[in-house]
Amino acid sequence: MDAGSGHLVWAEQRLADGSVGPGVRVFRHGSAVAVASPGLSGRDRIAVAGEPGDALELVPDVLREVGPEYRPFGDAELIGALVRGVPGLEAGGGPFLWMETAEVPATDAAGVRWLDVRGERAAAGLFHGHFADSYAQPGRPGVRRWAGVYGEDTLLAVAADAWSGAGCGFMAGVVAHPRARGRGLGAAVSRFVVEALVREHGRAALMVDADNAPAIAAYERAGMWGRRFGAAGVVRR
Structure with missing residues (x-):
């Protein structure tokens, strides 16, 4: 293809x-x-x-x-x-954008790591309070693992490796705590997951609403480009 x-x-x-x-x-x-x-x-x-x-x-x-x-x-x-x-x-x-890349992000995602079981429980609370409509949430079918970044003991932003397949990894469920927005943490967790997906599958992709300018900008900073779908x-x- x-x-x-x-x-x-x-x-x-x-x-x-x-x-x-x-x-x-x-x-x-x-x-x-x-x-x-x-x-x-x-x-x-x-x-x-x-x-x-x-x-x-x-x-x-x-x-x-x-x-x-x-x-x-x-x-x-x-x-x-x-x-x-x-x-x-x-x-x-x-309308929405299909965004993808086959390139590893140029900058590191400092402070981001894959979450353990305790971290995934914290992520579930983040979705319950701030992104209840997300298809990707902890424990749902097809959601493989979560990356996140903490501030002291509070989980501030997460992103998932979800519904990935050989040849195309997929990122979903990117959300940041309201008090952490504007600090680039959504872009940081995105870069971390994109790098992992590109290295494992050769390509990373996601879907995002066409009018969600802040999210699109964060994904572009992670090296992704979009087409209107x-x-x-x-x-x-």
């Missing part, structure tokens, strides 16, 4: 032996590729790429095969074409 297909690689959730993850199915038609991946970052998803004409023929067939609960996602222009051209498909939520879903009657 080419350099613009990181979301396809991620959706495959490949194992160390090169096989796709449990329940993952890959479909092709002409230039279009669709990877249906169950329970990926909190949802059943279909990563889509290719020319719009081919995708318009492929995606309806995939939805009939895997079921209407799956949500296509990919480049915003392609998803827009699918919403306009596939009956019963509607835009799902606001969209998602769609089958209209519920």
Whole structure:
């Protein structure tokens, strides 16, 4: 797959032996590729790429095969074409960025470390109070490990290695305590996790709301670049 297909690689959730993850199915038609991946970052998803004409023929067939609960996602222009051209498909939520990098961050993440069980319990409290909507939270399926940074005895910022697969590590659940915001700690935990993911998988990626400028700036400081993405879903009657 080419350099613009990181979301396809991620959706495959490949194992160390090169096989796709449990329940993952890959479909092709002409230039279009669709990877249906169950329970990926909190949802059943279909990563889509290719020319719009081919995708318009492929995606309806995939939805009939895997079921209407799956949500296509990919480049915003392609998803827009699918919403306009596939009956019963509607835009799902606001635009977001798919961000990725294959480069190790240029600066160190001083003070950040992988959390132990006690640290993960503290992270759960951080989410309960300040980011309850996050798909990635301690103890949830697909969340592998947490990195964090402390101030005295208080956990101030965390980020997770979650839903990573061979060829594409994934970062999620980046949150900082309100009193610690503006100190660059979100960027620090991001750099730490990105470095680990790139070294292990060759690529690190994440998804972030397109209007979340502070978070995007932090991820850019970790060396990531973004593309505008969209998602769609089958209209519920």
